[in-house]
Amino acid sequence: MPSIKELSREPELFSSGHRACTGCGEVLAVRQVLLAATKPVACAMPTGCLEIVSTIYPHTAWQVPMFHSAFENAAATISGMEAAYRALKRKGKITEEINFIAFGGDGGTYDIGFQALSGAVERRHRFLYVCLDNEAYMNTGIQRSSATPLGAHTTTSPAGKVKPGKLEWRKDIVEIMIAHDIPYAAQATVWNWNDLANKVRKALSVNGPSFINVLVPCPLGWGYHSSQTITLSRLAVETCFWPLYECENHKYRLNYTPKEKLPITEWLKLQDRFRHLFREENKHLLNAFQEEVDRRWELLNRKIKCSQ
Amino acid sequence: MKKVVTGNHAVSYGVKLARAQVIAAYPITPQTQVVELLSEFCASGKLNAKFIKVESEHSAMAACIAASASGARAFTATSAHGLALMHEMLHWAVGARTPVVMANINRAMGPGWSVWTDQNDSLAQRDVGWIQIYCESNQEVLDTTIQAFKIAERVLLPVMLILDAFVLSHTSEPVDIPDQEQVDEFLPPYNLKTKLDVNNPRAYGGLTNPDHYFELRYKIQKAHTEALAVIKEIDEEYKKHFGRQYGLVEPYRCDDAKVILVTSGTITSTARLVIDEMRDEGRKVGLLKYRVFRPTPREILRDILYRAQKVCVIDRNISFGHGGIFAQEIKSVLYGLPASPPVYSFIIGLGGRDVTPKDIREIIEYTYKEETPAEPVIYRGVRL
Numbered sequence: 266m267p268s269i270k271e272l273s274r275e276p277e278l279f280s281s282g283h284r285a286c287t288g289c290g291e292v293l294a295v296r297q298v299l300l301a302a303t304k305p306v307a308c309a310m311p312t313g314c315l316e317i318v319s320t321i322y323p324h325t326a327w328q329v330p331m332f333h334s335a336f337e338n339a340a341a342t343i344s345g346m347e348a349a350y351r352a353l354k355r356k357g358k359i360t361e362e363i364n365f366i367a368f369g370g371d372g373g374t375y376d377i378g379f380q381a382l383s384g385a386v387e388r389r390h391r392f393l394y395v396c397l398d399n400e401a402y403m404n405t406g407i408q409r410s411s412a413t414p415l416g417a418h419t420t421t422s423p424a425g426k427v428k429p430g431k432l433e434w435r436k437d438i439v440e441i442m443i444a445h446d447i448p449y450a451a452q453a454t455v456w457n458w459n460d461l462a463n464k465v466r467k468a469l470s471v472n473g474p475s476f477i478n479v480l481v482p483c484p485l486g487w488g489y490h491s492s493q494t495i496t497l498s499r500l501a502v503e504t505c506f507w508p509l510y511e512c513e514n515h516k517y518r519l520n521y522t523p524k525e526k527l528p529i530t531e532w533l534k535l536q537d538r539f540r541h542l543f544r545e546e547n548k549h550l551l552n553a554f555q556e557e558v559d560r561r562w563e564l565l566n567r568k569i570k571c572s573q
Numbered sequence: 574m575k576k577v578v579t580g581n582h583a584v585s586y587g588v589k590l591a592r593a594q595v596i597a598a599y600p601i602t603p604q605t606q607v608v609e610l611l612s613e614f615c616a617s618g619k620l621n622a623k624f625i626k627v628e629s630e631h632s633a634m635a636a637c638i639a640a641s642a643s644g645a646r647a648f649t650a651t652s653a654h655g656l657a658l659m660h661e662m663l664h665w666a667v668g669a670r671t672p673v674v675m676a677n678i679n680r681a682m683g684p685g686w687s688v689w690t691d692q693n694d695s696l697a698q699r700d701v702g703w704i705q706i707y708c709e710s711n712q713e714v715l716d717t718t719i720q721a722f723k724i725a726e727r728v729l730l731p732v733m734l735i736l737d738a739f740v741l742s743h744t745s746e747p748v749d750i751p752d753q754e755q756v757d758e759f760l761p762p763y764n765l766k767t768k769l770d771v772n773n774p775r776a777y778g779g780l781t782n783p784d785h786y787f788e789l790r791y792k793i794q795k796a797h798t799e800a801l802a803v804i805k806e807i808d809e810e811y812k813k814h815f816g817r818q819y820g821l822v823e824p825y826r827c828d829d830a831k832v833i834l835v836t837s838g839t840i841t842s843t844a845r846l847v848i849d850e851m852r853d854e855g856r857k858v859g860l861l862k863y864r865v866f867r868p869t870p871r872e873i874l875r876d877i878l879y880r881a882q883k884v885c886v887i888d889r890n891i892s893f894g895h896g897g898i899f900a901q902e903i904k905s906v907l908y909g910l911p912a913s914p915p916v917y918s919f920i921i922g923l924g925g926r927d928v929t930p931k932d933i934r935e936i937i938e939y940t941y942k943e944e945t946p947a948e949p950v951i952y953r954g955v956r957l
Binding site for chain 1: 594595597621622623625626627628629631632633635636637638639640641642643644645647661662665669769770771772774775776777778779780781782785
């Protein structure tokens with residue numbers, strides 16, 4: 266388990282001077298992931314916030330090679346990089362060990378990039394895919410994705426008189442990745458840096474594809490003060506909306522157990538995107554939200570029990 | 574070594590001899606045999622490449638681009654709808670300046686669903702910035718495959734070599750397959766100056782504001798202009814090594830021709846016979862095979878066609894709302910010359926309908942006889 270001292274001695278591979286918003290959860294996640302990575306890494310990313318804030322030609326915030334190639338194909342791109350590496354290594358043209366990491370947003374992972382991701386993990390390329398999940402298309406101005414939670418107001422699921430925000434629950438991408446039978450899949454968030462660092466190390470040590478879904482609060486898209494990013498990522502865990510867990514070789518494990526499971530409203534009430542849910546006429550949605558959180562939490566606990 | 578192989582397998586042998594290091598491909602008729610044989614080469618150890626069996630053509634091109642940028646010689650093959658699905662990444666390969674080589678088997682676009690030959694798939698990608706070379710025979714397919722890697726890596730532009738569905742892809746012809754040592758002498762190992770490197774990290778594909786974008790595009794165009802001389806030089810060098818060359822275009826009996834027919838792909842072979850027949854009859858007709866389509870070999874096209882009294886162009890494609898695409902190109906090349914010859918535009922054989930010597934003869938006869946074409950575009954053989 267890396268200590269904070271140890272991590273703080275690692276060179277910062279994502280430099281300051283990037284153009285992300287104050288309080289951006291995504292950038293915190295990238296820094297934590299890169300600090301935890303031990304060997305040299307080569308990265309890929311799809312189009313999105315991360316790309317436009319970190320690689321403005323001719324500058325780069327990355328101290329590692331980074332390849333951006335369209336929106337739907339970060340996983341296909343990293344497949345090509347990893348295959349080239351293997352081909353060149355076999356011929357002795359590269360000697361060092363290199364780890365491959367793709368960073369995709371929820372849009373580029375759950376939605377448009379899902380086919381490429383599914384294909385890449387099925388082919389068993391050795392790479393870590395980190396989904397930086399801020400629960401909507403933030404780069405284009407906060408549109409709903411299949412990661413957007415029930416009831417959330419976005420610019421394409423606006424809360425109005427007839428419709429109270431997004432009507433559907435979010436897709437469970439971690440379970441979908443586990444269903445691909447990959448050696449390592451996990452869920453993490455930026456608040457618990459230690460947990461995230463551990464997961465990155467585990468993920469990079471497996472011989473095959475691995476996946477980590479990181480909840481990255483977005484001040485602009487969620488509607489909260491930029492000082493609250495860590496609070497919101499913590500509350501997502503404490504309410505059991507975002508359990509910190511992993512599935513390693515078919516074994517589920519909970520990595521953090523909240524002392525007291527907080528009601529989901531503790532998380533929702535701090536975000537403007539859910540403000541309308543607290544109106545009297547939308548009370549049923551708050552209930553539905555809580556019920557769904559409870560159902561999934563219980564289901565996860567059963568999986569943990571069953572897989573022991 | 575002479576071997577009887579299909580057009581598809583001629584591509585595979587070329588890729589093997591070029592020692593491709595990463596192949597990423599998705600099956601589509603009539604291209605599939607290209608990658609089937611390459612899979613066999615990889616499985617038997619005859620080719621030491623990583624073959625990524627991707628889940629779509631879009632991912633095939635994405636993987637090739639990334640592999641190429643990572644320092645590996647990359648290849649893919651596709652056709653029609655597969656090429657259309659790649660469209661976004663075709664732009665990307667050019668913008669990223671990755672010398673990926675691809676074989677496209679010319680197949681008609683649906684609907685109506687068709688697997689037969691037609692040039693609309695590749696010509697719809699005219700403006701993405703790939704070098705496009707249309708091949709006539711299986712020997713030319715193999716030779717062009719080997720040349721393509723050298724061209725692409727010299728000018729840092731991706732190269733698409735194109736062959737007709739079934740008429741070439743599934744037709745066997747005797748092909749001289751060069752020795753590996755000979756090809757190694759001709760084609761040096763892939764060595765990209767700027768590549769993904771953990772010891773010298775760079776970012777690729779970043780956000781590019783108006784201060785920089787224009788210059789990057791200009792450099793792509795400049796590379797295309799320079800590519801004309803490079804393709805010619807490499808073709809001549811190829812001749813020194815292997816005794817064969819093809820030119821940017823190939824004029825056939827054009828010297829004193831009054832009417833010159835312009836063709837591409839396999840129709841050229843049929844047209845060659847017709848030209849010989851008509852020459853035997855004392856008719857002054859010639860043939861121009863349009864081989865390198867992008868970059869446009871403007872000067873050489875002008876030099877040859879300007880001398881004719883009339884030019885007729887056969888297009889197995891259509892730009893809806895306008896006409897035949899090769900004819901447009903020829904007209905644009907000839908525009909502005911004093912007394913340039915009139916261009917007669919014929920569209921024929923869409924969706925793989927057979928194009929016979931009789932058709933070609935009648936096209937030439939028509940051009941010979943008629944003072945001006947009855948229509949800006951003449952549809953030959955359409956049954957209404």
